[in-house]
Amino acid sequence: MPQNTQTNRQIVLAQRPKGAPDANTLRMDTTAIPSPGPGQMLLRTVFLSLDPYMRGRMNDAKSYATPVAIGGVMTGQVVAEVMVSNLDAFAPGDHVLAGSGWQDYALSDGVEVLNLGPAPARASWSLGVMGMPGYTAYAGLLKIGAPKVGETVVVAAASGPVGATVGQIAKLKGARAVGIAGGGAKCKHVVEVLGFDACIDHTAPDFVDQLRAACPAGIDVYFENVGGKVLYAVLPLLNAFARMPVCGVASWYNLPGLPDGPDMGPAIMGTILRMKVKVQGFIIFDSFARSLYAEFVRDMTGWLEAGQMQYTEEVIDGLENAPDGLYGLLEGRSFGKRVVRV
Amino acid sequence: MPQNTQTNRQIVLAQRPKGAPDANTLRMDTTAIPSPGPGQMLLRTVFLSLDPYMRGRMNDAKSYATPVAIGGVMTGQVVAEVMVSNLDAFAPGDHVLAGSGWQDYALSDGVEVLNLGPAPARASWSLGVMGMPGYTAYAGLLKIGAPKVGETVVVAAASGPVGATVGQIAKLKGARAVGIAGGGAKCKHVVEVLGFDACIDHTAPDFVDQLRAACPAGIDVYFENVGGKVLYAVLPLLNAFARMPVCGVASWYNLPGLPDGPDMGPAIMGTILRMKVKVQGFIIFDSFARSLYAEFVRDMTGWLEAGQMQYTEEVIDGLENAPDGLYGLLEGRSFGKRVVRV
Numbered sequence: 001m002p003q004n005t006q007t008n009r010q011i012v013l014a015q016r017p018k019g020a021p022d023a024n025t026l027r028m029d030t031t032a033i034p035s036p037g038p039g040q041m042l043l044r045t046v047f048l049s050l051d052p053y054m055r056g057r058m059n060d061a062k063s064y065a066t067p068v069a070i071g072g073v074m075t076g077q078v079v080a081e082v083m084v085s086n087l088d089a090f091a092p093g094d095h096v097l098a099g100s101g102w103q104d105y106a107l108s109d110g111v112e113v114l115n116l117g118p119a120p121a122r123a124s125w126s127l128g129v130m131g132m133p134g135y136t137a138y139a140g141l142l143k144i145g146a147p148k149v150g151e152t153v154v155v156a157a158a159s160g161p162v163g164a165t166v167g168q169i170a171k172l173k174g175a176r177a178v179g180i181a182g183g184g185a186k187c188k189h190v191v192e193v194l195g196f197d198a199c200i201d202h203t204a205p206d207f208v209d210q211l212r213a214a215c216p217a218g219i220d221v222y223f224e225n226v227g228g229k230v231l232y233a234v235l236p237l238l239n240a241f242a243r244m245p246v247c248g249v250a251s252w253y254n255l256p257g258l259p260d261g262p263d264m265g266p267a268i269m270g271t272i273l274r275m276k277v278k279v280q281g282f283i284i285f286d287s288f289a290r291s292l293y294a295e296f297v298r299d300m301t302g303w304l305e306a307g308q309m310q311y312t313e314e315v316i317d318g319l320e321n322a323p324d325g326l327y328g329l330l331e332g333r334s335f336g337k338r339v340v341r342v
Numbered sequence: 343m344p345q346n347t348q349t350n351r352q353i354v355l356a357q358r359p360k361g362a363p364d365a366n367t368l369r370m371d372t373t374a375i376p377s378p379g380p381g382q383m384l385l386r387t388v389f390l391s392l393d394p395y396m397r398g399r400m401n402d403a404k405s406y407a408t409p410v411a412i413g414g415v416m417t418g419q420v421v422a423e424v425m426v427s428n429l430d431a432f433a434p435g436d437h438v439l440a441g442s443g444w445q446d447y448a449l450s451d452g453v454e455v456l457n458l459g460p461a462p463a464r465a466s467w468s469l470g471v472m473g474m475p476g477y478t479a480y481a482g483l484l485k486i487g488a489p490k491v492g493e494t495v496v497v498a499a500a501s502g503p504v505g506a507t508v509g510q511i512a513k514l515k516g517a518r519a520v521g522i523a524g525g526g527a528k529c530k531h532v533v534e535v536l537g538f539d540a541c542i543d544h545t546a547p548d549f550v551d552q553l554r555a556a557c558p559a560g561i562d563v564y565f566e567n568v569g570g571k572v573l574y575a576v577l578p579l580l581n582a583f584a585r586m587p588v589c590g591v592a593s594w595y596n597l598p599g600l601p602d603g604p605d606m607g608p609a610i611m612g613t614i615l616r617m618k619v620k621v622q623g624f625i626i627f628d629s630f631a632r633s634l635y636a637e638f639v640r641d642m643t644g645w646l647e648a649g650q651m652q653y654t655e656e657v658i659d660g661l662e663n664a665p666d667g668l669y670g671l672l673e674g675r676s677f678g679k680r681v682v683r684v
Contacts, residue, residue: 231611265605277622
């Protein structure tokens with residue numbers, strides 16, 4: 001059943017996954033389309049963003065955000081169209097950026113909703129390079145990583161929306177950008193289209209040696225979004241006073257528990273000590289002031305208009321295909337920013 | 343043979359230890375007392391500092407300082423008396439703070455040597471609360487940890503010269519100070535003499551539970567100097583936006599290799615991410631500008647004179663006892679700042 005005007009399809013958390021999510025994790029329910037009361041509007045979802053952080057919301061763990069409840073609608077940012085509005089700031093036909101989750105319709109009181117206007121060009125980009133992933137790359141790289149001209153910046157998931165933006169901004173700031181991605185096609189794209197200096201395939205048997213060879217002057221900024229073997233390959237290459245913004249550890253999101261040893265704790269902490277590394281975790285909208293967002297929008301708009309920033313989007317059709325779309329993304333099978341056209 | 347005017351005893355690195363250093367690691371050699379040339383002075387060692395970082399200098403690993411060579415004199419800070427001087431800024435009888443290592447006599451060109459004057463009161467304190475350990479505590483806590491009034495600061499080796507100073511400065515700044523130390527006698531001292539709010543014995547079987555109970559509002563600053571099980575007990579207690587200055591990982595210095603699993607990497611990095619923690623390694627004289635040192639001397643002198651800072655020193659007699667003194671310190675058997683009266 002596609003999106004229609006009679007019912008509201010919702011994808012809800014059926015059970016918390018142990019390890020990788022599967023067909024039992026999410027479930028589609030159907031309910032009535034709600035009616036907006038005073039001070040509310042009705043939104044119809046147009047695009048749904050798929051992002052690695054969503055795996056964390058399925059867990060019932062101490063974290064930066066409340067987990068999704070069992071039976072609750074999955075969290076997610078969307079671009080939606082206003083269908084009915086009892087709010088002055090929003091009119092029917094306006095498109096908005098909202099956090100209304102994996103469903104066809106939702107009510108909103110307009111709080112923390114951005115009005116994109118009646119006919120935004122490239123509306124879905126608000127979920128990617130012009131939105132949360134782009135801002136994550138911008139703020140984390142420039143405010144924590146702070147690359148200097150000639151320094152080496154390394155980022156994994158380099159064909160993804162965060163990694164691609166990190167490397168391109170690094171280049172714009174005069175740094176050397178080394179990407180890491182899964183497979184030759186992605187690596188080729190990262191170098192030839194995105195303009196990174198090098199991109200290493202983490203599936204190669206000699207990945208560690210290739211990374212070392214691509215960073216002859218060591219690593220000054222490692223933008224951490226994956227953890228795991230990439231982090232462990234980076235550690236011995238970090239230079240004195242290196243910086244490591246941490247926005248994710250995607251390769252570990254599906255772990256059912258701590259992996260087998262050896263314990264890399266001494267290597268992580270010993271490197272931080274000896275090389276005087278600064279490691280800083282950040283959650284984009286918690287960690288940075290709103291003032292920086294305006295600066296980001298200004299810079300990113302300028303770079304895109306000048307053709308200095310390339311952006312790749314992968315569109316999946318149908319809300320019913322969102323779960324598999326997310327699982328594939330978590331397994332590294334996406335290419336560019338993955339969104340669902342609901 | 344005690345210190346004498348005929349020969350120069352030197353303790354040199356005989357072989358690099360695998361794991362804990364032992365009787366084969368260091369060796370005493372005897373050489374002639376050197377003669378100062380133009381622009382040099384001859385120093386006689388009075389006090390030798392023993393510090394955990396010395397274990398790292400025995401390894402041939404990429405680090406912040408050149409390792410001690412096999413057959414080379416062990417690195418260390420000393421308080422020494424000027425015996426002969428061909429330098430204008432130093433006169434016979436002056437006492438100095440120098441980095442001349444584990445030996446009776448040394449030549450110096452006066453570079454990076456601090457003149458303490460002819461009869462300094464409490465000269466050995468320049469190796470502790472008024473020197474490198476005190477400055478490490480001061481700069482790391484205030485510039486990286488930056489505790490706010492009412493926040494909780496946790497530090498291990500709390501009866502040692504760094505930990506004791508960290509906790510006392512935390513209290514002076516209005517924070518709650520929770521120490522960790524080995525054994526009841528040290529913990530009693532940390533609370534009753536140093537004035538920490540609590541001190542947990544890490545040898546207790548319910549150490550983890552006790553630490554949690556002592557930090558009912560979580561941990562805002564963890565001053566990392568030990569690593570290991572203390573770090574792992576701290577991780578789940580860290581609050582959002584916690585800070586972790588890292589000046590050492592002493593419990594891991596004797597590891598011959600990575601310990602058995604599980605791999606705690608995902609727990610370390612996951613906590614940094616979720617709780618938006620800032621972790622920053624620092625090596626005191628590399629990481630902080632000289633300007634901060636003057637501020638430290640001013641503040642620390644004031645606190646000591648006002649009786650707001652307590653300091654405990656443990657003096658071992660004889661250069662020949664320095665190796666066992668260091669090994670005991672690495673095993674947690676020191677109490678307060680350990681120095682050798684040469």
